[in-house]
Amino acid sequence: MNKIAIVTDSTSDIPKELVNRYNIRVIPLTITYKDKTYYDGVDLKIDDLLRMLDEGEELPKTSQVNPARFYEEYKRLFDEGYNKIISIHLSSNLSGTYQSAIIAKNMLETDDIYVVDSRTVSFGTGMLALKAAKMIEEGKDVEEIYNTLNILAPxxxxxxxxxxxxxxxxxxxxxxxxxxxxxxxxxxxxxxxxxxxxxxxxxxxxxxxxxxxxxxxxxxxxxxxxxxxxxxxxxxxxxxxxxxxxxxxxxxxxxxxxxxxxxxxxxxxxxxxxxxxxxxx
CATH class of the missing domain: 3.30.1180.10 (Hypothetical Protein Tm841; Chain: A;domain 3)
Incomplete structure (x- = not known):
């Protein structure tokens, strides 16, 4: 029987209780401000960010997840006994995060990672991740879940x-x-x-x-x-x-x-x- 993991990035804005309930792996984007780098949602919360925005003219800069970070997470999941991974990310038109996930998949030389371009942002991506989680609960196979997400994304x-x-x-x-x-x-x-x-x-x-x-x-x-x-x-x-x-x-x-x-x-x-x-x- 397939054991399916869900990976997304921190822009998906999924409420914490749902992340925990469905064991969704959330990979943070990075935010750089005044030469210091923070991990979105980990050591940088919304109140901290808003304080930065109000401090001056310099805006914090966001950076995509790099392929090495995805590679580590995918490898860890396979080591934990998952044999299929669905990885769902913000629009490829707005960030290189989706492409980083594709590169990591290719580095692992596997067909067992299904990378989805959400074609959207914020909780639009999160909704797709939650759809995948519910379909896993219902016992759907990975191909059906992947195809459903690609139909829903547009x-x-x-x-x-x-x-x-x-x-x-x-x-x-x-x-x-x-x-x-x-x-x-x-x-x-x-x-x-x-x-x-x-x-x-x-x-x-x-x-x-x-x-x-x-x-x-x-x-x-x-x-x-x-x-x-x-x-x-x-x-x-x-x-x-x-x-x-x-x-x-x-x-x-x-x-x-x-x-x-x-x-x-x-x-x-x-x-x-x-x-x-x-x-x-």
Whole structure:
């Protein structure tokens, strides 16, 4: 009988209790700030990161997982008695982490590692890892799980509204003038993932309109009620509470998972983010 392990990276933002329940191996990306390197979610928590963001103009820099780290983890899992590994990672358009996993697989010269490009970010990747975990519980074989994840990945939808523009300015995504004008006009950009990359879905005046626009995005796409649905935030619990009500009242969804967006995503967005993850029909 096959014993299947699940590996993902720290950008997947899976709640800790679910990581522990399903024994998911989470490999951290690294974040460098002022010549010191930290491991995402290990020795750098979200509050530490937000403090760094507020200290000055220099933004922390994120780095992909390198192949050697994946090689070590895969080898350890095989030594522990697993004979199949499913490794699920953030979009290959946004990071070299997926490619590092492929290189590590090739270094081990095995067909027993199945590497999945999630084509998305944050808990969009996490939802695929949890899908794999549930299918393992149901006794599905590795080929069926791998094929299911590759069917679901293009259906994954992620959108998040940003309350603050200063971090986009610090990261070079907005000029100082654009950020100043946008702040003055109370502009809230909504970012989404399309074709595995970030893009602007819309820009609204005020956070309430931004939340409404995300609801409309779900309605326009349609959502698969049989699959996981999630909402989350980077330290914006007031707007999250309002969004919960909108999700319940306007989408009829009251069974969803709450995700806490992690440090890698927050490096670019800062605090004041509300996001949504779902699968289109």
């Amino acid at each position: 259906k994954s939808r992620v959108a998040y509204a940003l309350d603050k523009l200063e971090y986009l300015k610090k990261g070079g995504r907005l000029s100082g003038t654009q950020a100043a004008i946008g702040t003055l006009l109370n502009i809230k950009p909504i970012i989404y993932i399309t074709d595995g990359s970030h893009a602007i879905l819309d820009k609204t005046r005020g956070m309430k309109k931004a939340l409404s626009r995300m609801i409309k995005y779900v309605q326009d796409e349609g959502f698969d009620e049989n699959e996981l649905f999630a909402i989350g935030t980077v330290k914006d619990y007031e707007n999250l509470e309002e969004f919960k009500e909108m999700v319940k009242n306007e989408l009829g969804v009251d069974n969803y998972l709450l995700a806490e967006v992690g440090t890698v995503v927050a490096t670019y967005s800062g605090p004041g983010v509300v996001g949504i993850w779902f699968y289109a029909k």
